[in-house]
Structure formats: C-alpha cells, structure tokens
Amino acid sequence: MKRKFSRSFDELARIVACTEEFFSDHGIDSSLRHVVDLCVEELFVNMVTYDTETDADILIEMAPHERGVEVSMTDYDVERFDPRSRGDVDIDAPLEQRTPGGLGLYLVLKMVDSIHYEYRDRNSRITFVAGRK
Amino acid sequence: MFTIGFDESGNVALAGRLDAAKAPEAQDFLDQVSGSCSLDLAALEYISSAGLGVLLRTHKRLMGGGEGLKMVNVSNHINDIFMYSGFDKLFDIEVAGNGSAG
Numbered sequence: 001m002k003r004k005f006s007r008s009f010d011e012l013a014r015i016v017a018c019t020e021e022f023f024s025d026h027g028i029d030s031s032l033r034h035v036v037d038l039c040v041e042e043l044f045v046n047m048v049t050y051d052t053e054t055d056a057d058i059l060i061e062m063a064p065h066e067r068g069v070e071v072s073m074t075d076y077d078v079e080r081f082d083p084r085s086r087g088d089v090d091i092d093a094p095l096e097q098r099t100p101g102g103l104g105l106y107l108v109l110k111m112v113d114s115i116h117y118e119y120r121d122r123n124s125r126i127t128f129v130a131g132r133k
Numbered sequence: 134m135f136t137i138g139f140d141e142s143g144n145v146a147l148a149g150r151l152d153a154a155k156a157p158e159a160q161d162f163l164d165q166v167s168g169s170c171s172l173d174l175a176a177l178e179y180i181s182s183a184g185l186g187v188l189l190r191t192h193k194r195l196m197g198g199g200e201g202l203k204m205v206n207v208s209n210h211i212n213d214i215f216m217y218s219g220f221d222k223l224f225d226i227e228v229a230g231n232g233s234a235g
Contacts, residue, residue: 009154034179034210041181045153091219095193100186103218107182110217
C-alpha cells in the first residue's frame with residue numbers, strides 16, 4: 001500500500017479504510033490492527049499538528065514484514081523531527097500532574113517493535129515495524 | 134464511526150472509534166456531564182491519545198468536585214491502552230467480565 005493523504009484529521013477515516021484493505025489483501029494477523037492504527041494515527045496527527053509550514057500531502061506506505069507489518073510515513077518539506085527523541089511521559093505521576101501532551105508518541109515508542117528515522121532534503125521519514133508479541 | 138450518549142442506565146455509552154477527528158465531539162459531550170459518571174466502553178473499538186486526553190481532562194474536572202469518571206465494560210484491547218498510559222492508576226476501571234482492574 002502506498003498512498004498520500006492531505007493534512008487533515010478528516011483523513012483518518014480514509015487511512016483506516018486503506019489499512020483495513022491492506023491487511024485483508026495480504027492476510028495479515030488482524031490482532032496487529034490496533035497497534036498499526038494507533039501508531040499511524042499518532043504519527044499522522046503529530047505531522048499535521050506540528051509541521052504547519054507545508055501543505056504537501058503525507059505519504060503512507062505499508063508492506064508485509066517477517067514479524068508483521070512495516071509502515072513508513074513521509075512528510076515533505078518540513079523541519080527535522082525525530083520521534084525517538086520525545087515520548088517521555090511519567091505514567092506514575094499523580095492525576096493533578098498528568099496532562100494529555102506527549103502521550104501519543106509515548107504510546108508509539110512503547111508499542112512498536114522497532115522504529116527508524118531518516119531526514120534528507122527536508123523530507124522527514126519515519127519507519128516502524130509492528131509485530132506479533 | 135463514533136457515537137456518544139446516555140444509555141437507559143444513565144451511563145455515558147461510547148461506541149466505535151474515538152480518534153483525533155472525533156475527540157472534539159466527545160469532549161463537547163463530556164463537558165456537559167457533572168457529578169459522578171460511568172462510561173460504558175463495551176462498544177468502544179478504538180481509542181488514541183486524543184481520546185485519552187478527553188478522558189483525562191474530564192476526569193480531572195470532575196475530581197475537582199470530589200467525583201470522577203469510572204470506566205466499565207472495558208475490552209482487553211482498550212484496557213491494554215489504559216495500562217500503557219498509566220490510566221489504571223488514575224481511574225476506576227472494570228474490564229468486561231472481570232470486575233475491577235485498577
């Protein structure tokens with residue numbers, strides 16, 4: 001699967017539909033859907049929210065992987081943002097100190113098998129593998 | 134698809150996918166809730182951090198008045214997300230068929 005999506009949260013429904021089609025076409029274990037859906041949404045939302053200096057579409061690619069699924073997401077003409085450098089959330093903090101911020105990337109880093117970041121020619125590309133535990 | 138509304142028991146029932154596109158709708162609804170509130174998540178298929186943020190903001194607001202949110206009929210998958218997020222330490226959670234989880 002290799003498709004581009006405009007920079008809108010309204011695209012999330014189409015991303016889910018494309019993911020469902022990809023899983024069906026390749027007979028991939030549906031138990032991985034939750035992880036893939038969540039990680040793709042969190043990274044997509046992060047790109048749309050913070051990479052506001054561009055209006056280029058975001059490319060999402062999915063391919064079968066020996067452990068499950070490999071997903072790449074490319075954001076064009078943006079500043080460098082390595083998601084591996086973020087994601088520190090104190091989940092043991094008391095309620096009054098908890099905020100929603102940062103939880104998305106924290107979950108991504110917790111749930112993927114591996115994650116890779118590449119920044120070249122102002123293009124930001126994140127690749128992760130979601131695999132069977 | 135996502136829906137939120139009161140069920141016949143007076144609980145707030147959430148169904149479908151609570152993602153970043155639907156989080157504002159959920160927040161608008163829960164902003165109208167006061168006092169103690171139970172969320173029935175039996176039909177909630179998916180939640181992302183945007184949805185978790187809605188639950189956290191609502192819980193903090195209600196806890197300010199000595200009340201709070203309780204989650205009931207939570208699926209194992211949704212409960213996994215709650216545990217990854219540390220929500221099991223913040224909320225009263227009842228997993229579907231298993232009673233209290235936190």
